[in-house]
Amino acid sequence: MTSFSTPTNRQNTPLLSPNQLQFLIDRQEVLLLDVREVAEYQADHIAGSHLYPLSQITQLPLPASDRPIVLTCQSGMRSQKAATQLQQRGLTITELQGGLNAWKQQGLPTIGQTANAPISLMRQVQLVTGSLVLIGIILSLTLAPTWLGLSAFVGAGLVFAGLSGTCLLANVLAAMPWNRG
Numbered sequence: 001m002t003s004f005s006t007p008t009n010r011q012n013t014p015l016l017s018p019n020q021l022q023f024l025i026d027r028q029e030v031l032l033l034d035v036r037e038v039a040e041y042q043a044d045h046i047a048g049s050h051l052y053p054l055s056q057i058t059q060l061p062l063p064a065s066d067r068p069i070v071l072t073c074q075s076g077m078r079s080q081k082a083a084t085q086l087q088q089r090g091l092t093i094t095e096l097q098g099g100l101n102a103w104k105q106q107g108l109p110t111i112g113q114t115a116n117a118p119i120s121l122m123r124q125v126q127l128v129t130g131s132l133v134l135i136g137i138i139l140s141l142t143l144a145p146t147w148l149g150l151s152a153f154v155g156a157g158l159v160f161a162g163l164s165g166t167c168l169l170a171n172v173l174a175a176m177p178w179n180r181g
Contacts, residue, residue, distance in 0.1 A: 013083045015097035018106040021070060030094075031067045035082040036074055037121045037174045044112035046072065046103060054078045055174045058085055072096040072103070081165065124173045129154050 016024070024030045025048055032049040034041050041051045049072065052060055062069070069091060071079035076099040083093040096103065104110065119127075136150030161167040173179060 013080070013087070014094045016070060016094055017097055018103040018108055021072075021096050021103075022108055024070070029067060030070045031063065031065045032070050032072060032096075033062075033082075034072050034100075035078050036100075037179055039179045040074065040120050042112060043120065044100065044110045046100070047109065047111050052082070053174065054082050055171055057082050058089075062091075068092065068094060070094045070096060073099045075099045075101050077165075121170055121173060121179065124179075125167060125170050128169060128173070129158060 021030070021032070025032065025046070032046060033052040034045050034049040035052055035054040035057060036045075037053050037055065038051065041049075041053075045051075050063060052062075054073070069086070071082050071086075071093060072095070073079040073082075076095065076097065079095045079099060083095055086093050098105075100110070132154045133151045136147050136152075136154070139147035139150070157169065161169075
């Protein structure tokens with residue numbers, strides 16, 4: 001792989017800028033793995049990337065390749081988690097700095113099927129949690145105050161997700177048929 005002077009993240013994983021990655025993709029020097037979920041990938045991704053959802057990355061076999069592995073996601077958070085998991089398997093990993101958001105900010109091309117793709121996993125989580133909180137409040141006002149427990153349960157789940165970086169609801173939604181490719 002062509003060498004660049006690259007920064008690293010907190011785990012000392014090398015980071016590539018979008019333009020550096022585009023250069024390497026054009027020269028077919030890297031294997032690009034997108035660690036977002038199926039619906040997100042279908043809607044929008046970098047040409048030539050392979051889908052390896054973070055929720056399944058430890059179970060999926062990596063494609064046979066002698067090229068260095070570069071990870072991407074939407075903003076860089078999930079690729080950082082995936083890098084840690086893959087590094088524990090003894091792999092050398094590089095990440096796209098800033099993820100697909102940074103890639104698009106540089107005006108670099110993406111492909112996808114936005115017309116047929118389901119909404120993003122994050123928006124699905126927001127819809128479900130918001131609906132559950134609202135239902136809990138409405139039921140507590142109309143039926144019994146104990147229904148506030150539903151809203152409290154959802155709030156506790158969101159706090160857990162924020163502290164741990166693991167959203168159990170996102171994992172459940174990722175396994176739903178409409179989010180599988």
